[in-house]
Amino acid sequence: MDFFRELQGRGLIYQHTDEKALCKRLEAGPITLYCGFDPTADSLHIGHLLPLLILRRFQLAGHKPIALVGGGTGLIGDPSGKVSERTLNPKEVVQQWAQKIKNQLERFLDFETGVNPAILANNYEWLGSLQVIEFLRDIGKNFPLGAMLAKDAVETRMSKGISFTEFSYMILQSYDFLKLNEMYGCEMQVGGSDQWGNITSGIELIRRTSVDQAKEMHGLTMPLVTKSDGTKFGKTEAGAVWLDPEKMSPYKFYQFWMNTDDRDVVKFLKYFTFISLDEIAVLAGGVEKEPEKRRAQRILATEVTKLVHGQDALERAEKISSALFGGGLKDLSATEIEDGFSDVPSATIENLEITLVDMLIQAGAVSSKRQAREAIENGSIYINDIRHTNVETAVSQLERLAEKYLVVRRGKKNYYLIKLEN
Incomplete structure (x- = not known):
């Protein structure tokens, strides 16, 4: 051709x-x-x-x-x-x-x-x-x-x-x-x-x-790049998708491409990667038959992030993604934790003797002590990927990530980042 x-x-x-x-x-x-x-x-x-x-x-x-x-x-x-x-x-x-x-x-x-x-x-x-x-x-x-x-x-x-x-x-x-x-x-x-x-x-x-x-x-x-859902391409809730890693981290850049709609991913592979058209045709078949695997999105995110930010930044972005969505938070550095959870609600706690109940309230994960106790007792509270069901557990008893962080998850998708200060 x-x-x-x-x-x-x-x-x-x-x-x-x-x-x-x-x-x-x-x-x-x-x-x-x-x-x-x-x-x-x-x-x-x-x-x-x-x-x-x-x-x-x-x-x-x-x-x-x-x-x-x-x-x-x-x-x-x-x-x-x-x-x-x-x-x-x-x-x-x-x-x-x-x-x-x-x-x-x-x-x-x-x-x-x-x-x-x-x-x-x-x-x-x-x-x-x-x-x-x-x-x-x-x-x-x-x-x-x-x-x-x-x-x-x-x-x-x-x-x-x-x-x-x-x-x-x-x-x-x-x-x-x-x-x-x-x-x-x-x-x-x-x-x-x-x-x-x-x-x-x-x-x-x-x-x-x-x-x-x-x-x-x-x-x-x-052509003007458009999205099938009618929203503007290149915009997120936080604003523009910048190429400068100081304005938008490689991890967030990677996630932007990972979140590409199935209806757009083949077009974006053609636009933004140097993968051959034959390879893209194979990926298009995967989007049709096995969309849940999101293989096309992963390759799109990998190729564009490597192109814009380099191999080292890509590997860090993949590491954070793997830790957040597949376990392994303990392997993240403080910078990687801050990067991966920069867009979730956060709180700083100085009194480490408070219980999980008060911690959840301070983090904004619940609105009352009763709601906190119910969430803990029914097993929907995870801290650093570990389920906690004891309402009397003190914050000081919890293992910290990178010596100062707790990642709280309520249910499957609601995350909160807590920074501990002695």
Whole structure:
């Protein structure tokens, strides 16, 4: 299967310029392509993962990717997909975020070795020194106002209002494509489906300003990632799913993928892993016949966590998962316990001579002493995976995890974390 058909088979192509011309160009030899990543936060999130992996797929196929950090466009704000004006961040903050994003990009692309090392660029290099009169005369004149107003990103914002600042974003992104074409011979831009208008504007700008009118540029967009249950992909109760382990631990990242709906897991395997389509077809059969085993989800979680966080982080995430869902809490370190139970109710207890009854109340596991006694006596209280049925047991008699923690479970699913302080 050729590379373009591989992308189609994975459902990764939403829109593209002339298919015949693009396939012919890809078959002719390596192509240089780019995708931009604006620093709108101090980390990328999984909404960026699909375009990141597209660049990686192109590089593995022998092409030359450019990862463009939007140090300049990040100061402006892309109106695409937004219903209201973005908050403009200070220049110093955007520069700090740009550096952090550069560091993250290096985990996905090879910028140093091989015959086609990726290029890391920052558009502040050319946008930061623009002269406004020169830019308006040489670049702005190539953008008919009617065509700009007809672009989806602009049209959908007209009723809500859009500033000239965000309205100009399309011109700046188009200029990026032009500069990358001049500097590196970049012939194609890729991005999310909301970037189609910006991509085609860049192609048109290059056509209008090039002395070679036969020069052919290409564009390709990926589909918007959606979930079958109607909820937004990449969001949890705690917020966005970040790629930075300081903002979201590898364990929680792993669990996000483990919790993928059966209706979505095959699609996500095609999108976010490099497992062959034949292997994914086998996993799809398992989802149909033995969904309770969740083998497809486990492989999805394993592959994406290893890709984003590395083998060591994956092993720690698997260790925590195994301990939480299969026993083995004693093997966890303090950090692993805090990580695994960071989203459950917690309490700190200093008086270790209180009984289990009072401990359960302080932890919020029960609302009264009567309810606590009933829960203990009927065998529904587990502490560190051990059932306790004696209401008179003192906290000081319990074995601690990592010298200071108790993991309380009421019933099958209700967990509480207690930290003991002498």
